[in-house]
Amino acid sequence: MAENLEITITNEQGRLDKVLADRLSNYSRSQIQQWVKDGQVLLNGQKVKGNYKVRPNDHLIVRIPEDKPLEINACDIPIEIVYQDQDVAVVNKPQGMVVHPSQGHPTHTLVNALLFYLDHLSAINGVIRPGIVHRIDKDTSGLLMIAKNDSSHTSLAQQLQEKTILREYTALVHGNIKHQKGTVTAPIGRSHTDRKMQDVVDNGKHAVTHFSVIERFTNFTLIKLQLETGRTHQIRVHMKYIGYPIAGDPVYGPKKTLASNGQFLHAGTIGFTHPTSGKRLTFEASLPENFKKTLAKLREPIDFFNE
Numbered sequence: 001m002a003e004n005l006e007i008t009i010t011n012e013q014g015r016l017d018k019v020l021a022d023r024l025s026n027y028s029r030s031q032i033q034q035w036v037k038d039g040q041v042l043l044n045g046q047k048v049k050g051n052y053k054v055r056p057n058d059h060l061i062v063r064i065p066e067d068k069p070l071e072i073n074a075c076d077i078p079i080e081i082v083y084q085d086q087d088v089a090v091v092n093k094p095q096g097m098v099v100h101p102s103q104g105h106p107t108h109t110l111v112n113a114l115l116f117y118l119d120h121l122s123a124i125n126g127v128i129r130p131g132i133v134h135r136i137d138k139d140t141s142g143l144l145m146i147a148k149n150d151s152s153h154t155s156l157a158q159q160l161q162e163k164t165i166l167r168e169y170t171a172l173v174h175g176n177i178k179h180q181k182g183t184v185t186a187p188i189g190r191s192h193t194d195r196k197m198q199d200v201v202d203n204g205k206h207a208v209t210h211f212s213v214i215e216r217f218t219n220f221t222l223i224k225l226q227l228e229t230g231r232t233h234q235i236r237v238h239m240k241y242i243g244y245p246i247a248g249d250p251v252y253g254p255k256k257t258l259a260s261n262g263q264f265l266h267a268g269t270i271g272f273t274h275p276t277s278g279k280r281l282t283f284e285a286s287l288p289e290n291f292k293k294t295l296a297k298l299r300e301p302i303d304f305f306n307e
Helices: 016-023 029-037 110-117 150-161 234-241 289-298
Strands: 003-008 041-043 059-064 080-084 088-093 141-147 166-174 181-185 188-190 198-200 208-216 220-227 265-273 280-284
Touching: 016 029, 016 041, 016 059, 029 041, 029 059, 080 280, 088 110, 141 150, 150 265, 166 234, 166 289, 181 234, 188 234, 198 234, 208 234, 220 234
Parallel strands: 141 265
Antiparallel strands: 003 059, 041 059, 080 088, 088 141, 166 220, 166 265, 181 208, 188 198, 208 220, 265 280
């Protein structure tokens, strides 16, 4: 069924199609451009061109067409498999890769690659998300657990529910955090102004994020974060909420930020109890090269910005 989505522009700047692509991360920019051409996007009640420069308080109505059935195929897309046995796998997802297919990203996802490289995947989450126990955002890099059978999937999901999974992230945030460590406890739910975004809201779900400072720069801070809960966009929302948004974040961060293809957020450590052996396993993945290069630049005398 087609869906009408209402969006109010707040502090976004730039072309309408780009702003919508940033907001509606489940859909590609080319797809959104086609909606604009087809008159599926109304600006203050009128049809508009994709190159229109948005203004604060612009009111948009986006008519999202009815979903078409997805065909999920195996694709030979190179991925880093950190570990695998007959029950589980751990993969290092690159920045820019969507975890599972959707209408906006029907192929070239992590699931398409998993179907090609792994011999079995659990079926608990259906044909769209085989083996997927948890997710990280498209523009977040790092480690994911993959279940290769249903019993392993059930075990890993239970560990997530019981909060015994170790999930540590590294992030670069705007601002200079003065204290060495802290905890953010604030409920997260769907934004009241944009249903595709998350926000700290009174009726949201309980969410807890712990962080500690690794290194300070003039205008940025490198931090380590540990999730106690796993809400959608939790780290990105919580860091924005306390005034230190993640650098490069196109949705929750400022526009004047470091040059990147997405937020500087990396899921570098994951630990869990093996579903069959009962052995505790912990895996680590180093920062991606663009993250390392950015840190090297920040360590130079003059910080740099993407004007």
